[in-house]
Amino acid sequence: MSDHAVGTPSFERPAWLGMLEPLGPLVAAFVVAGLVLLAAGHNPLEVYMLLATEAFGSSRRIAATLSAATPLILTGLATAVAFRAGAFNVGVEGCIFVGGLAAAYVGFTFAGLPAALLLPFALVAAVVVGSLWMLVPGLLKARLDVDEVVTTLMLNFIAISLTAWLVNGPLLAPGSANSATPMIAEAARLPKLMPPSTLNAGFLIAIALLGLYALWGNRTALGFETRIAGMNPRFATASGIDVPMLVIKMMLLSGAIGGLAGGIHALGNVGRFVAGFSPGYGFTGIAVALLGRGSALGIFLAALLFGALANAGATIQFFSDVPIEIVDILQGTVMVFAVAQLGRLIVRRRKAA
Amino acid sequence: MQLAETTPDRTVRLGAQGVTRRFGPVLANDAIDFRALRGTVHAIVGGNGAGKSTLMRILQGVDRPDSGVILLDGAPAIFAGPADAFARGVGMVHQEFMLAPGLTLLENLVLAAEPVDGFGRIDRTAALAKARALEALAGVSLDWDTPVENAPVHVRQIVEILRLLYRGADVLILDEPTAVLAPAQVRELIALLRKLRDEGRTILFISHKLDEVLAVADEITVIRNGRVVASLPRSSASRDSLAEMMIGEVLARPQPRAAAAGAPMLQVTGLSARDLRGHAALTKFDLTVRAGEIVGIAGVAGNGQDEIVAAATGLGRIDAGSIRLDGIEIAGLTLAQRRSLGLAYLSPDRAAEGLCLAAPIAENAIAGHHRKPELCSHGVLRRKAIARHVAALLDRYSVKRASDRQPAGSLSGGNQQRVAVARELDGEPKLLVACQPTRGVDIRGIDFIHRCLIDYRDRGGAVLLVSEELEELVTLSDRIVVVYGGRITGEVARGTAGLEEIGRLMLGGKAA
Numbered sequence: 127m128s129d130h131a132v133g134t135p136s137f138e139r140p141a142w143l144g145m146l147e148p149l150g151p152l153v154a155a156f157v158v159a160g161l162v163l164l165a166a167g168h169n170p171l172e173v174y175m176l177l178a179t180e181a182f183g184s185s186r187r188i189a190a191t192l193s194a195a196t197p198l199i200l201t202g203l204a205t206a207v208a209f210r211a212g213a214f215n216v217g218v219e220g221c222i223f224v225g226g227l228a229a230a231y232v233g234f235t236f237a238g239l240p241a242a243l244l245l246p247f248a249l250v251a252a253v254v255v256g257s258l259w260m261l262v263p264g265l266l267k268a269r270l271d272v273d274e275v276v277t278t279l280m281l282n283f284i285a286i287s288l289t290a291w292l293v294n295g296p297l298l299a300p301g302s303a304n305s306a307t308p309m310i311a312e313a314a315r316l317p318k319l320m321p322p323s324t325l326n327a328g329f330l331i332a333i334a335l336l337g338l339y340a341l342w343g344n345r346t347a348l349g350f351e352t353r354i355a356g357m358n359p360r361f362a363t364a365s366g367i368d369v370p371m372l373v374i375k376m377m378l379l380s381g382a383i384g385g386l387a388g389g390i391h392a393l394g395n396v397g398r399f400v401a402g403f404s405p406g407y408g409f410t411g412i413a414v415a416l417l418g419r420g421s422a423l424g425i426f427l428a429a430l431l432f433g434a435l436a437n438a439g440a441t442i443q444f445f446s447d448v449p450i451e452i453v454d455i456l457q458g459t460v461m462v463f464a465v466a467q468l469g470r471l472i473v474r475r476r477k478a479a
Numbered sequence: 480m481q482l483a484e485t486t487p488d489r490t491v492r493l494g495a496q497g498v499t500r501r502f503g504p505v506l507a508n509d510a511i512d513f514r515a516l517r518g519t520v521h522a523i524v525g526g527n528g529a530g531k532s533t534l535m536r537i538l539q540g541v542d543r544p545d546s547g548v549i550l551l552d553g554a555p556a557i558f559a560g561p562a563d564a565f566a567r568g569v570g571m572v573h574q575e576f577m578l579a580p581g582l583t584l585l586e587n588l589v590l591a592a593e594p595v596d597g598f599g600r601i602d603r604t605a606a607l608a609k610a611r612a613l614e615a616l617a618g619v620s621l622d623w624d625t626p627v628e629n630a631p632v633h634v635r636q637i638v639e640i641l642r643l644l645y646r647g648a649d650v651l652i653l654d655e656p657t658a659v660l661a662p663a664q665v666r667e668l669i670a671l672l673r674k675l676r677d678e679g680r681t682i683l684f685i686s687h688k689l690d691e692v693l694a695v696a697d698e699i700t701v702i703r704n705g706r707v708v709a710s711l712p713r714s715s716a717s718r719d720s721l722a723e724m725m726i727g728e729v730l731a732r733p734q735p736r737a738a739a740a741g742a743p744m745l746q747v748t749g750l751s752a753r754d755l756r757g758h759a760a761l762t763k764f765d766l767t768v769r770a771g772e773i774v775g776i777a778g779v780a781g782n783g784q785d786e787i788v789a790a791a792t793g794l795g796r797i798d799a800g801s802i803r804l805d806g807i808e809i810a811g812l813t814l815a816q817r818r819s820l821g822l823a824y825l826s827p828d829r830a831a832e833g834l835c836l837a838a839p840i841a842e843n844a845i846a847g848h849h850r851k852p853e854l855c856s857h858g859v860l861r862r863k864a865i866a867r868h869v870a871a872l873l874d875r876y877s878v879k880r881a882s883d884r885q886p887a888g889s890l891s892g893g894n895q896q897r898v899a900v901a902r903e904l905d906g907e908p909k910l911l912v913a914c915q916p917t918r919g920v921d922i923r924g925i926d927f928i929h930r931c932l933i934d935y936r937d938r939g940g941a942v943l944l945v946s947e948e949l950e951e952l953v954t955l956s957d958r959i960v961v962v963y964g965g966r967i968t969g970e971v972a973r974g975t976a977g978l979e980e981i982g983r984l985m986l987g988g989k990a991a
Contacts, residue, residue: 345862347855354846358835364794364826365847366815 151463181434195433200387201411217278219408220285225385233310256385264377268370305401328390340422487553497547522696526921570648741770744941750800775956821909836888893924
């Protein structure tokens, strides 16, 4: 009946147009931020050139950008995994906190173990704790249809406050006034790839996971089932796919990757757990997943963009009178436009259904 | 043909002149001409993908023609949008009703044009008075305080129609209005449309059901592949001539032969179940379907059919009873487990449950089979094997497509259903639960799907067929079980009862 009117046009669009679509929010964001810069009396082109140089101008700057992108790749991946099953997990931020604390705890408590044991042990602790953190929202969503956006968002506050209390009390480093755990053992540190840059083996782990994610999504029966369940749960159920179980599994996997992001941040960058551990990696990860459209390459590029912005933003104010806030404005506008585009996609999907 | 520049022909209330609309390579409407005269029922008939929906969207102002014009009171016009069309008296009753849930019928009637008192509150007395007036006009009687979700489908449809009248429309466009109605309700609707016509309103009746078109229309326009094939008065049309014009050739009706029934494949005994609202829908229900047999379930929608299907597939809960598939008790099993034991399920809701329209055709064709060893080893999909399997399967079921990777939603309704049927019959299940297998499918597609079901039956398959199309049930079923209020009111073997007798049982009458 209305099949010509609804279905055909999107099918006919050439493939390259679909590939370019995610660039829409970027271009829009840079135009808006450019107007802000103009209004503030700066030359937008000069500022953007400076940003690009700061982010990619030398091998050191590139290493710093990749280092900043590492947690974002992982949090973007964590969000994308749940999103694929139709669950909008906004609780990755909380997983970073509990996972980071778990890894740090193992890292300073079992200091006697050799690196070959201690490092994997600490990372596994982060994965397990992060995963368990998502168990309750996963069960509530799958069994009682409780909105996961609400539960996971609320769990973030609990995670942040709980870990803050722990590092102020039971786990506070002896003799320290800061809200921080003791430093982890040298054996628990993720090896640096390009000293003195903070770029470490965590980046390789993140890239490896991206590769696995791509294979899993395109080649495996479970990846297929997850995609179908995310697109049309009723159809998936009628095809014999256990959708609630799938949602639980993907929430656990999402939590595991979020916990790993925290563990890598603790073992690779910070060297311990401190209050205010993550500057919102979990939330930026949502933007990364949306902008990256759930594809492995897309997530990598989006994480690279936000990593570059964060990295260049930190130094740009040393070399110009451009306020650091302009980077926040850029990040924020990219997110808004990415979400707006997602809204359009959802509307289109509803129409098609 | 008269020219539009000359004096407008005021007897033409709504029409089209040279309306052409193209979507990419598809010419959905190709120079469509028709004229619906004031005070007539004008039927537009055509198969799936003939271009009916595109034409309707244009007539309603939702879409615009690439060339050509709408004729309004004989003069050329272009609608700025649905509101503009409405302001000029053209209203539409959609296939999916557009009533707001959570509101009563009365509130829906006056929605967006509520009579208000001095304080801006809805004036209920005035609204009810208008509702009563419309009731009298239409010759019906409704309980206006019923919430929409509690009203039966045919009542909702009447409210949709009255709503258009309330807002002052005198041209009613009805898109496949009988798809959801039982035979008796169809007769009521037709009577209502005739009454409205006799009062001078113009009705555009879109359908592919020829019997209804012949019963209600004064004029009939047939479209095929986006073009008008013929416009003719009712008096010179016959069922066969219309069917031939719609599809371009005469199809022979399938001639099913009764195969010898074998072992019981589905055995339901003492089944009790409740509907979604918790009311008892089935009590101590028994049913057997044997290998090599098609058993049809006839009944007005909502008399327990949904619960029978839910119980057989495992998509709903049951309170008591035993369900056996080829002798194995399956009452406690999930749909996945039942599928692995040989159950197949053709959903009545193709768009929401039968297919995943956003996913490629290929993925729709393997869903549920994707873990079989020939398609998947150790949890990894065998992509080449899948591509080969899908191509062969879709070719066997003549699914017209540009690519196996195109979204299922880009296919026509008939081809979508072919994909669903192909998937469900793939791997020779023991039992097929087929619900509304040809809903929204054109004549050629219906014929093809009927053949598929009969071939499957003749290969020894068992089919539980639930359909609201009585003719379909009579054509296909070896036995028809008639349900009313969750109980069996009669069982009719092939060829032993006419439509009237089955219709009587559907309304609760006992078997003669």
